[in-house]
Amino acid sequence: MLYFARWKIVLIILVLVAGVIVTLPNLFSAATVQAWPSFMPKRQIVLGLDLRGGAHLLLQVERDSLVKDRLQTLVGDVRQTLRDERIGYRNLRSRGESVTFTLREPSEADRVMQLLRPLTNPVQSGLFGQGSVSEVEVSRDGAQVTLNLTEAGLEERTRSAVEQSLSVLGRRINALGTTEPTIQREGDDRILVQVPGLEDTSRLKEILGQTAKMTFHLECPEGDVVSAQQGRPPAGCEIVEPADPNDGPVLVESRARLSGDDLVDAQPAFDQQTNTPIVTFRFNSRGGSIFGQLTQQNVGRRFAVVLDNKYITAPVIRSPILGGSGQIEGNFTVESAQNLAVLLRAGALPADLTIVEERTVGPSLGRDSIAAGEIAALIGTAGVVVFMVLVYGLFGVFANFALICNIVLLLALLTLLQATLTLPGIAGIVLTVGMAVDANVLIFERIREEAKLGRSAINAIEAGFSRALGTILDANITTLIAAFALFALGSGPIRGFAVTLALGILTTVFTAFVLTRFIVAVWVRSQRPKTVPI
Amino acid sequence: MPFRIVPDDTTVPFMRFARWGFPASVVAMVASLVLFFVVGLNLGIDFRGGTLIEVQSQSGAVDIGSIRQTLQPLELGDFEVQGFGSGNEAVIRIATQPGGDEAQQAAVQKVQDALGFDAYNYRRVEVVGPRVSGELAETGTIAVLVTLVGVLLYIWFRFEWQFAIGAIASLLHDVILTIGFFTITQIEFNLSSIAAILTIVGYSLNDTVVIFDRVREMLRKFKQTPIRGIIDLSVNQTLSRTLLTSLTTLIALAALFFFGGAVIRSFTAAMIWGVFIGTYSTVFIAAPMLIFFNLRPEKVAAPEAAKKPAAS
16 A cells, blocks of 8 residues: 555656646736746636626526417418418417317318418427427317417427527627627526626616517508507507607508518617617618618608517608618617617527526625635635644644645646636535545544554554545545535536535545555655554 | 544443434424424525625615615515625515516616615625526425435445435434524525535535444454444544544634635535534434344344455
8 A cells, every 4th residue: 555656656746746737827817827928827717607796697488479479470371371272261360379260161171181281291300300390280170270389399499499599699798798608508498698797787688688579560551540449450450559658559560571680780870960879770682672662662651660569660751762771760878779789780589588597796796705715715724734733743744735735636627627616616615625634534543543453553554544445435425426416406606516526525535545645655665663653 | 742632442332322312313303394394494585586686885884774765665575684794785685576587677677776876886686586496496405305315325335225224314314404403593595505405415424434334344343242332332433533524624614604705604504513413413313223223133244245345
C-alpha cells in the first residue's frame, strides 16, 4: 500500500499541477484573464444566474391555442373542399378537439369521406422520420361527419411548435442585445429562457410573451360595426377590438389578405410630419405585389393591421402603395415601436406562450451571495484545518494538505466541465470540506486501532489504508446515489448543488486515498517511524 | 500534540440505551407526522405557487410597515412582508392570484409599479405559476423516494438484507424528523429543503454504512458473540470517527449558517439538524434493527465465501 511506482508518482503530481493551472483563472477577473498570453488557460467557472444575476423564465406552449388554430384551419379546409365539390352541408363547427358537420344529402357520405381522406394523410414526425402520424381521424354517424384531432398529432404539433418557438425567441432575444442568453427545450412543451445580467425583466417578458401574429385585413364591404355588434356580423366578416382602448372596434373581413410572414423587414422610425414614433415595414416580393394590387383596387376603404387579434391601426387607403413597403402608425411610444419592430422581424410564434415560472436575481444579490459564500468557505475550511491539526497533529497536516488539494481539484473539475456553480453549489463545496476529511478520519482511526493491536508503525499504516478503503467506497457510493437523484430530478440551483456534491465525492476519494497515502508513504520512507504519531 | 476525542477502550453500552432511544424515536416520528398533518409545513412558493419579491431599500433600513401600506390597496389577496437578511432588505410573499399564470405576472408588475424603482432595488423576483408548483412538489417527493430505493438496493447488494432494512428505517426516521423540524420551526419549506433532506439522507447513510461495515467485520471475527455485543463493540470502535466527522461537518455548516447569507440559511439550519439526527439514527435506529431482525443466529455462522469481503 505504501509503495508507489514511479509512473504513479508522476501521474499524481501531474494531476495536482493540472488542477492548479485549470483553477488559476478563477482567482482573477474575467478582464485580466483575457489579457493573458494564449498558452494560459482562460476558462472560468460558469456562475449560475443566482450568483451572477439575471432572468430565468420558463415558458409553456399553450396546447389550447394550438388546438384552436388547428381547428380553425380544419374548418376552413373542410369548407373549401365541400364548396369546391358543391356538396351541401350545415352546422359546420368545431367543438372540443373535433370538427363536425351534417350533410344535407346522406347519400353523398361515401364520396365525402373519400374527399376528406387527404386531410387524414399522415405527416412526417420526428427528426428521424421513421414515425409518421395522422393528425386527423374522420368518422361518420349517419349524415353527421366528425373530424377528430388525434392525440399523437397534437403532440407532434406541440413538439414542432416548441422547435419553431426556440428559433423565434432566439431572434427576439438577440435583438435585445444581451450577452449569452440560453434558450432551450424543457420537457415536452416548455422552453427555458435564461438571460444573464438582465435586471429589469419587464421588457423581456413583453417581448417573449407576445405571439406577434400580424395579419392585414380589409374592411368588410357591407354592414357596419353597430349592427354587427347587435346581431351577427355578415358572412366572412368579424369584429376586431382595438389595441388602444380609446379607439372603437372595426368590422373587417375574416380572411387575412397578408400576414407577418410576408414581411422581410420592420424598423422603428419617426413620422416625418408629426414626429411621432412609427414602425416601417417592407414586404417580400409576393407580399409587395399583393399589397400593391390591394391598395390599388380598394382606395377609400379601410385597411386594418391586426396584431394578436387586436388592431393597431386601421387607416383609410388614400392612394395605391406600390413600393412594397409601408408604415404603421399606432399609438406608439418609442419603446413600443421598437418592440413591435423586433417582434415583426423575428416572426410570429406558432402558438401562445405563457410564463409559468420566473426567477430573477438582481446583480447586487448575486454579488452578495458570492461574497458570503466565499467567506463561509474560507472560515469553514480554516475551522476544519485547525481542528484536524489539533486532533491528529502531523497527520492532520497531511489531511489538510489533501483537503486543500481536494478543493483545488473540485474547482478544476467544475471549470473543466463548465458545470454551473450556484449558491447551493457553494454550500455543496463547503459541505464537501466538512465531509471530505471523513475519509482521512476513517483511515487515521483505523491506523490508530491497528497500532493499538501491536502492529509496527509501517504495518499499522499499511493495514489502516487497505482496511479503510472498502468503508470509504461504500460510504461514498451511497452518498453518490443521493447526488444522482438530486441531479436527475432537481432544477437549476439544486442541480448545481448535486453536481458539486458528486464531483466532491470523486475528488475526496482521490485525495484521501491516493494523495494522503502518497504523502504518508513519503513520510514513512524519510522518517522510518517506530511509532505512529496519532 | 494530538489528543483523543474519545478515550481508548470506551465501552458505552449503546444497545442498552437503544431500548429507550428506539421507542423515543418512534414517538418523535409519530409526533412529527401528526404535526405535519395537523399544523402542516410552511410551504414556500416552490410548492404552493405564488410570488416572492426581495427588495432592498436604497436609503438605509427598510420600512416594512410602509411597504405593507403601499401594497394594501393593490388587492393582491394574501400577502406578507418580512425583514430579510440585514436590515435593508425585505421579502414580499404573495399568494397565487386567481386567473392562471398571467395573473401572477400581473401581480409582480403591480407591486413594482406601486413601490417604484427609485426607492427600492429588486434583488430577487420569483414567480411560480400554479401549474409548475404541483410538478415541483411531485418531483421533489419522487427524488426522495428514488434515493431511498437506490440506497436500499445498494446496501442489499453489498450487505445482508437486514442491513438494508436497518438503513432504510434510519433514513425514514431522518426524513420524518426533518419534516418535523420544518413543521415545528415553520421554516419555509422549498426546493432547497428537498435538497437538504436528500443531503441529510446522504450524510446519515454515510454514517450508517461506516458502522455497518464494522459490524460485518466484527461478525466475522467474533463468531460466538451475540449480535448485541457485536454492535456495541462496533459503535464504540467507530465512535471517535463518528464524532470527529460530525464535528468537522458541523464546523463547515456553522460557517455557512453564520456567514453564508440569508438565502441559504434555512437550508443550512436543516442540515445542522440532519447531522445530529443522522448520527443518532445510526446508533439508535439502524443498529437495533439488526437485532430486531435476528441478523445473528444461523446466518453469519456459515463462512461467507461467496461474498467478497469489502473491509478486510
